[in-house]
Amino acid sequence: MKIDILVAEIGSTTTVVNAFNGIDSSSPEFIGQGQAPTSVDQGDVNIGLKGAIDDMKKSLNIDDLEYGKLLATSSAAGGLRMTVHGLVYDMTVRAAKEAALGAGANLHQITAGKMRRTDVKKLKEINPNIILIAGGVDFGERDTALYNAEIIADLNLDIPVIYAGNVENQEEIREIFKEKQTELYIVDNVYPKIDQLNIEPTRKVIQDVFEEHIVHAPGMTRVRDMVSGSIMPTPGAVMQASKVLKDEIGDLVTLDVGGATTDVHSVTEGSDEVNRILISPEPVAKRTVEGDLGVYVNMENIVERIGKKDLAKRMNITEGEVEGLIDNHKPIPKSDDQKRFVEELTKEAVITSIRRHAGHFRDLYGPGGKKTVAEGKDLTKIRYIIGTGGALTRLPNRVSIMESISKNNKGNELFPGEYAKILVDNHYIMASLGVLSVEQPKAAVELLKKSLEIENIEICCKEE
Template sequence: MKVDILVAEIGSTTTVINAFSNINTDNPKFLGQGQAPTTVLEGDVNVGLQGAIEDLKRNLGITTLSYKEMLATSSAAGGLKMTVHGLVYDMTARAAKEAALGAGAIIHKVTGGKLRRTDIKKIKEIKPNLLLLAGGVDYGERDTALHNAELIANAGIDTPIIYAGNIENQEEIREIFKDKSNKLYVVDNVYPKIDQLNIEPTRKVIQQAFEEHIIHAPGMSRVRQLVTGPIIPTPGAVMEASKVLKEAIGDLITLDVGGATTDLHSVTEGSEEINRILISPEPIAKRTVEGDLGVYVNVKNIVERIGKDKLEEEMGCDVDELLQDHKPIPDTPRLKRFVEILTTEAVLTAVCRHAGKLRNLFGPTGKKIFAEGKDLTNVKWIIGTGGALTRLPNRIEILKKIAIQNKGDYLLPNKEAKILIDNHYIMASLGVLSKKYPETALYLMKQSLEIE
């Protein structure tokens, strides 16, 4: 059998492969999916990829499979590790962090101000795949970013560097790194003026740098030989899909509960009412990643959050027994119920961490209400993707609980927000597909979400 495109999604616990045909026609088709455990620990992710292809062939009832193109997303082996360094923590450092998260990175360290020896030591311990330097509005403060660049250049850190700070420093930055082994990317300032974010140029370059340099998991170089198109971080691909979809159907959030992390992507301008009282700017497209909320790798963190006694009462059995039987893909009603409880906790915690809040500030003229963080009150759609939220029996009920807990000061979606499920579990694949075939990707996304 010949298909147009295969898209591989190499996750931290599971590798998924999706097959598509009739690409770039009026009637593109999603043919089917295969999956297998990711084989990072065996020393070669290619084994898991081949296992997923074999599973796809079984599901399609075929013995041979050929394809014109293969694309891929990856979050295996810890995904795209980054450190971010700006001038003022709440301004340029935060803007740089938003750019990195939106591109699909996992942030291991953020600093504001001049780096110190202890910071350099920590960066060396982290061994980031990419390092993002920012600082100063355009034609503003220059010294901090230059000091940080000099320190990094002289510390023997050979990580690729992205500079996205004060444009007056660009030539100087090039000079600092010209004899160093670091690949240097220079882009527009992420924070060009006070209270103005410009994060899209940096996001694009982060994904480009990931593609060029980050063959980070064992066997990824062999996957690179198979793949004819880009390999981008899986969370970045989900963000791309969310942005394409927002243009078509309106403000939305996308939740992806995985084995290691829970990601939340919001694409919304927020309400006019909240924007008027917002303390600092927020990006239209924002991602948060909760590294402690995974339903397999980080299962013990979620069990701790819920509490063993409460969990045992709800499940009617011993939690330690459940943890012993726990698998990347639950295969019994009892394990599925267990994962549903874990997923509910992950979803509700992630949404509260992502959403902004109303705050009361008291001044000489009395109490004033301000808003801080991301406003989700205008969200019309709540989308579930990833293994847990596309496969669990009660996935819709889990997502409905987001609006039910909308009490108090959190800027959460309201009960009018509609629930959509990525039924084919192809959102990340369509995000990478949208880079080349945006109309095809949107068509297939709407099919998977079962919307006109």
């Protein structure tokens, strides 16, 4: 059997491959899926890749499989580990953080101001894949970014460094890293003016650097032997898919509830009314990751948030039965009680992560009286709430879980409204289509519409 494109999602524990045909036609197809344990610990991810392909061949009931191209996303070997070093936390540091998260990074260290010895010690212990230095608006403060660059350069680490700070420092930064083994990338300032974000150039470079240097991660040394196309961090691929889809159907938020984390990706400019009273700028495409909200690895954190007594009440069972579900918790729930248990965990993860991601109104009092301002990301113009990841694509009550978002608005929160339509990534291929969209955007959009069951959404939106 001949397949146009395979996309591998190389996870920390599982590698999944998705097959697509008709990529150059007006009606591309999702052919099938296979999975196998990721083989990072064996020093060669190709073992897991081949295992996943063999599993797909078995599910398709075929003996031979040829493919034109193999793309990949990866969260294996710790994913994209980054550290960010800026000037003022609420300004340049936050801008750099948004760029890194939007590219799919896992942030292991964030520093504001001049780095201390303890910061340097932690940086060396983290051994990140990429270091991002920012600081100062263009033609503003220069010294902090230069100081941090000198400190990092003196470590002479074999780690790529991206500089995205004050444009006046660019030549000096080049001199600082001139004779170091560190590979340096100079990008436009992420915060060129007060209240102005410019994170897209940095986000793109982060993903390019990740693709170029991923082969240095443990167990990933032979990844390029099989992957002939693009490689992206898995969360970055979900964001990319969300951005491409937003251009087609309108403002959206994508929720990815996993075993260890819950990711929220929103793509919206927000409303004019809120933007007029917004205290500080927000990126159009924003990602937040909640490391304490996972329905398997971090299950006990969510149970603690809900409380065993309330959880038993919600499920109409005894606290003893709740204890039994906790003690016998599995990555994939099988029984009805196990599914209901995970649904309650998922609902809590969804509401909490949206609450942390979204902004809110706040009243300020001064000599002129009360003034209402807005802080954080405005989701009030969201038209579509998309569920991806295992929980929100497989649980029986996944739609009602996402419908509960607007009902849990405390009144001052910038949540999506009740009119937002719920969509489900039924084929669980959003990350794969994100990386596919880099090379085949039209095919990726069509396949997204099919998985979300919205083939006619573009016509619908134009009629509105």
